[in-house]
Amino acid sequence: MRILPENPVEALFAAEKAKEAAEKASPPSKMACLVRKHTDLIKKDSSPSTNEGKQSKLGGNVANVLMDLVKAAHNDENEIDAFQAASNQKKNLHRSRKEACMMLRVFVFGYIGNENAKTKEDKEQLFYESYGSKEMVNALQTFWTKLDNDGSGRVDIGEFRNFAADEIEKRLLGEAKEGEGKPKPEAGKEVLFPDCWAVGVDPSKDFQKFITKLVDKIAVAILGKKSSFVLDDMMRVIWPFAGQGECKLMCRWCKEFEKNAASSRVRTPPILDPDEFEGLCSAFKHFDEDGSGEVTLEELVTKGLIYADQVEQYRKEWDRNGDGSFDMNEFCEMMCPLGYRAYPQSKIGSAKDGTRLEFDGVIGGWRCETASKPQSREGKREKEAPKATDKVDRSFTSKSAAGMERSVTMDE
Numbered sequence: 001m002r003i004l005p006e007n008p009v010e011a012l013f014a015a016e017k018a019k020e021a022a023e024k025a026s027p028p029s030k031m032a033c034l035v036r037k038h039t040d041l042i043k044k045d046s047s048p049s050t051n052e053g054k055q056s057k058l059g060g061n062v063a064n065v066l067m068d069l070v071k072a073a074h075n076d077e078n079e080i081d082a083f084q085a086a087s088n089q090k091k092n093l094h095r096s097r098k099e100a101c102m103m104l105r106v107f108v109f110g111y112i113g114n115e116n117a118k119t120k121e122d123k124e125q126l127f128y129e130s131y132g133s134k135e136m137v138n139a140l141q142t143f144w145t146k147l148d149n150d151g152s153g154r155v156d157i158g159e160f161r162n163f164a165a166d167e168i169e170k171r172l173l174g175e176a177k178e179g180e181g182k183p184k185p186e187a188g189k190e191v192l193f194p195d196c197w198a199v200g201v202d203p204s205k206d207f208q209k210f211i212t213k214l215v216d217k218i219a220v221a222i223l224g225k226k227s228s229f230v231l232d233d234m235m236r237v238i239w240p241f242a243g244q245g246e247c248k249l250m251c252r253w254c255k256e257f258e259k260n261a262a263s264s265r266v267r268t269p270p271i272l273d274p275d276e277f278e279g280l281c282s283a284f285k286h287f288d289e290d291g292s293g294e295v296t297l298e299e300l301v302t303k304g305l306i307y308a309d310q311v312e313q314y315r316k317e318w319d320r321n322g323d324g325s326f327d328m329n330e331f332c333e334m335m336c337p338l339g340y341r342a343y344p345q346s347k348i349g350s351a352k353d354g355t356r357l358e359f360d361g362v363i364g365g366w367r368c369e370t371a372s373k374p375q376s377r378e379g380k381r382e383k384e385a386p387k388a389t390d391k392v393d394r395s396f397t398s399k400s401a402a403g404m405e406r407s408v409t410m411d412e
Contacts, residue, residue, distance in 0.1 A: 100221030269349035
């Protein structure tokens, strides 16, 4: 028969105190000490608030923790050596994966990211990143939306080949002009391309073969032996050590970017009246005295249309290819009155208050030009819409164009 104490509550507290005293008297096991030592470190490094915006050191810490735990739990030299070999293999990323990383980074971002690194160790650092900055993930999301144009969330090999071939041609040869076919390599002129895109074919001699081989090489890097891929697959090539957790974090950012982009949509600017558009075309033909189909910024300064100190501003805002000259469509876009877009195919317009608008293929609509744009590595460039005090008169009409020749002659 079990006899209960007179005061069960006091007996319970006494038993607990005796247990604590026993634990203090006997030293904790090595395993317990190691777990206690590393728990706070792991929690700190795995916290989303500390991970966003900087590269986590969690991978290295986990490796150290696991090494300690293996030693404490097993004390087996064979298992320790096996674990050390696996850790070293992780550090020595295969060259093919590095090449795939560089190729896809140039394809998506236009750069690798280690161009300014001074030492080999610094250049190698990016291959061991587990996730990217928000700016890079935003750029990847924008790229993916164009690639996955049906919004299925998955891209097959045929979709990728068609998209990649067109995209690479634009990168190397430039955009096709309105009403013209695809640009072609000029005979005898070297076609420049990044070193990591070398595929053993000279694009100056056989451009289409170069494109085909390069597209195949990038496709293999992403697809492997699969017939289709998702956004996570691209993330794991660009950031070779991205795990499931890192991919989930970056996908969450992508959803936030999509939501912000959708909220930045504005009303589509109306098309300029055909008569007024004809007036802009007449103005262009007046300034194009040599009939070359282009006018330069210097000519516009000479004619008194803009000031000399506005040349650089207009070059940045309106000169698409940076050659300092404008064709008729570019000129009409630049001189289009506020609140309109110059012609139906134009992807640049303005609001009535002068805010510059552009068509965004990612959201399938119009938005303010500076909205939802990621900051570049060199820093964000701020573009201002022409002020009311600027010399340029953006309200040409067919009537004003008719009297332009007389007014310009008087100014001269």
